[in-house]
Amino acid sequence: MPPIDQSSSEARRLEDAIRLIRNRRTIKPTGMSDEEIPADLLEVLLENANWAPTHGMTEPWRFKVFRGAARTRLAESLQRTYKETTPESSFRQDKFEKLGKNPLLAPVVIAVCMRRQEIEKIPEIEEIEAVACAVHNMHLTASAAGLAAFWSSPPIIYGDEIKSFLGLEEKDRCLGLFYLGFPRHDEPWPESTRRPVSEKTEWVGEQTSPGKPQIP
Numbered sequence: 001m002p003p004i005d006q007s008s009s010e011a012r013r014l015e016d017a018i019r020l021i022r023n024r025r026t027i028k029p030t031g032m033s034d035e036e037i038p039a040d041l042l043e044v045l046l047e048n049a050n051w052a053p054t055h056g057m058t059e060p061w062r063f064k065v066f067r068g069a070a071r072t073r074l075a076e077s078l079q080r081t082y083k084e085t086t087p088e089s090s091f092r093q094d095k096f097e098k099l100g101k102n103p104l105l106a107p108v109v110i111a112v113c114m115r116r117q118e119i120e121k122i123p124e125i126e127e128i129e130a131v132a133c134a135v136h137n138m139h140l141t142a143s144a145a146g147l148a149a150f151w152s153s154p155p156i157i158y159g160d161e162i163k164s165f166l167g168l169e170e171k172d173r174c175l176g177l178f179y180l181g182f183p184r185h186d187e188p189w190p191e192s193t194r195r196p197v198s199e200k201t202e203w204v205g206e207q208t209s210p211g212k213p214q215i216p
């Protein structure tokens with residue numbers, strides 16, 4: 001792919017990026033319709049995930065895409081695992097039911113996994129970070145395509161039972177379930193807020209020249 005033309009429409013590209021990033025929203029399976037996602041759109045999502053940054057080019061992201069009847073097997077496994085691994089005192093019927101229903105409400109569920117490199121040269125945290133970047137690429141792409149998406153991480157996904165259901169190796173990890181579907185027509189695109197970034201930023205040192213204005 002040729003490099004993006006730096007001279008033209010910089011401001012427009014910046015505006016597009018701002019809009020895309022700030023309008024990306026989590027929409028849960030209850031807000032999804034049962035309309036199928038075209039396979040070529042799913043492939044674009046996965047391809048964009050594949051362009052995430054990766055230290056040492058390990059490309060540790062692995063995706064297991066559940067569609068159709070396979071979602072029932074996933075739902076059954078989630079419920080069985082929850083039942084078997086949750087002490088009676090903390091078992092919640094509503095959580096149990098949600099684990100069974102969510103995969104059937106979304107037309108596609110992607111189990112997002114991290115493949116641990118054999119030689120373990122790259123710190124594990126960086127492999128997890130790379131997978132998170134891949135999920136974010138997928139989520140941004142989904143929002144750009146008008147898809148509803150939800151990164152879900154019930155505690156059971158980190159356990160050995162789900163790992164074995166997904167056929168992962170011992171040092172691999174499941175990092176989440178990424179639910180995808182078209183939003184229901186009766187639901188408005190959700191809004192969200194963030195506390196000011198100034199509360200989370202410390203500026204160290206000063207800029208030496210004013211720089212070229214970028215913000216339209």
Ligand SMILES: Cc1cc2nc3c(=O)[nH]c(=O)nc-3n(C[C@H](O)[C@H](O)[C@H](O)COP(=O)(O)O)c2cc1C
Nearest residue numbers: 024025026027132150151152153154176190191192
């Ligand atoms: C690693 C990760 C795990 C998440 N797991 C859950 C989850 O288990 N349940 C949930 O309701 N939301 C989960 N979320 C989504 C957040 O709730 C959501 O991003 C947050 O509410 C902000 O909304 P927004 O994505 O629309 O900006 C997760 C997000 C991330 C990054």
